Amino acid sequence: MYKRIIVKIGTGVISRQDGKLDSEVLKELVDQVAELRKKRVEVIIVTSGAVGTGRSLLKLDGANSVVEKQVFAAVGQVKLMSMYAEYFGKHGFVCAQVLATKEDFRDKEHYQNMRNCMLNLLQDNVVPVVNENDVVAVAELVFTDNDELAGLIAEQLDVDAVITLTSVEGVFAGDPANPGSKVIREIECSKIDSYEKYITSDKSTSGRGGMLTKFAIAKKLCGEGIAVHIANGHRKDVLLEIVAGNNIGTKFVPHRA
Ligand code: GLU
Numbered sequence: 001m002y003k004r005i006i007v008k009i010g011t012g013v014i015s016r017q018d019g020k021l022d023s024e025v026l027k028e029l030v031d032q033v034a035e036l037r038k039k040r041v042e043v044i045i046v047t048s049g050a051v052g053t054g055r056s057l058l059k060l061d062g063a064n065s066v067v068e069k070q071v072f073a074a075v076g077q078v079k080l081m082s083m084y085a086e087y088f089g090k091h092g093f094v095c096a097q098v099l100a101t102k103e104d105f106r107d108k109e110h111y112q113n114m115r116n117c118m119l120n121l122l123q124d125n126v127v128p129v130v131n132e133n134d135v136v137a138v139a140e141l142v143f144t145d146n147d148e149l150a151g152l153i154a155e156q157l158d159v160d161a162v163i164t165l166t167s168v169e170g171v172f173a174g175d176p177a178n179p180g181s182k183v184i185r186e187i188e189c190s191k192i193d194s195y196e197k198y199i200t201s202d203k204s205t206s207g208r209g210g211m212l213t214k215f216a217i218a219k220k221l222c223g224e225g226i227a228v229h230i231a232n233g234h235r236k237d238v239l240l241e242i243v244a245g246n247n248i249g250t251k252f253v254p255h256r257a
Contacts, residue, residue, distance in 0.1 A: 002160040002227075002243055004042040004122075007033060008150040011048040012167040013233030019056035021049060021079065025234065027087045029165070032239040033127060034091035041243060042122045044157065045095075045129045046150040047084070050076035066138055073134035084129050096126050099133035105152045115156050145210075151217040154226050162221060163242055164214055165233030170250030171211065173198055187252050189222035218252040228252040 009029060016022045033043045051069050054076030055061075060068065081097050088095045098118065104110040121128045132149050147164065154162045174181030187195050199215045218228040229242050231249025241248045 001039075001245075002041060004044075004157065004159045005036075005243070006044045006046055006150050006154050006157075006159050006162045007239060008046040008146060008162060008164045009048065009233060010146070010164075010166045011052045013165050014047070014049050015052050019052050021053050021056075021083060023083060026083055029233065029239070030084060030087035031091070032237065034088065034093055035240060036243060037091075037093060037125070037127065039243075043127060044118065044122075044153060044159070045084070045127060046146050046153060047080065047129055047131055048146045049080050050074075050131055050134060052076065053079050070135050070138070077131060077134075080131070081129065088127060094126050095129050096121050098128050098130040100130060100149065100153075101133045101137040102148070102152070103137075105156070111156065118153075118157055145213060147213045147217050151221055154221055155224065159226060161227040161229065162218075163229045163231065163239060164218075165231060165238065166214070167232065167234070168211075168230075169232045169235075170230050171195065171198060171215070175200075184250050185247050187218075187250060189219070189253060189255050192219050192222070192252070222252040222254040225254045227254050 007029070014022050014026045014029070033045065036043055050073040052072075054072030054074065055063070057075055057079060058072065060072075063072075077097075077099075081095075084095050098114070098121075100114060104114055118128055130149065130153060132146055150162055150164065153159075168176055170183040170185075171187070172181040173184050184195065184198070196215070199211050214230055218230070221228050229249050229251050231238050231242060235241075235248065238248060
């Protein structure tokens with residue numbers, strides 16, 4: 001069983017059609033993380049959803065410039081964290097907000113400070129909830145996404161696995177829109193290049209990532225001995241099933257260390 005994992009939650013997983021946070025889905029996921037914590041699995045959450053939530057709170061539908069997205073992120077992050085805090089609180093857990101930029105991973109001192117803080121949070125039985133600091137990371141609001149951030153934290157904290165929750169079932173062998181296409185259950189890291197042909201550049205409407213980024217990050221991490229799962233965040237007990245070793249979504253099986 002995994003001892004330390006990252007659970008990456010995409011905007012599409014925790015948002016409703018109207019862009020508001022889907023409190024039921026968020027609560028379900030928090031319930032599962034709490035259950036894992038009780039089984040002594042250390043969990044770091046990397047969550048998106050601040051921009052979408054801020055947009056729905058401010059009701060500025062047409063707004064889409066970088067600075068407007070920064071405003072949405074600043075407003076939405078408060079709501080996002082308050083929900084995580086409320087639901088973890090119901091289980092007697094405390095969670096922490098960690099906002100990071102890619103720059104923090106380039107600066108040796110920031111990197112070490114962040115690592116120390118995260119390790120101490122875990123030791124103190126706190127669940128770190130990380131998001132990109134969109135208010136200062138202007139370039140990130142245009143170019144990158146939380147999949148990349150989750151990958152950087154995975155390396156920083158030597159996790160056993162990254163579970164990326166998204167709105168699709170996993171990597172499909174064929175067009176996901178075609179009912180005949182099946183989810184690929186396991187991808188051996190050593191043979192990963194032969195699966196590249198199945199990856200399209202489609203993105204969800206709400207998040208910034210997409211399968212292309214997820215695949216590239218999975219390739220990097222599994223090469224370093226970290227398992228990666230891509231699965232549907234709406235599937236019942238998805239986290240518990242994956243940690244129990246059941247066949248859910250797509251697993252990138254790492255090189256043995
Ligand atoms: N940090 C962004 C947010 O919280 C999401 C980035 C992404 O879609 O990966 O809204």
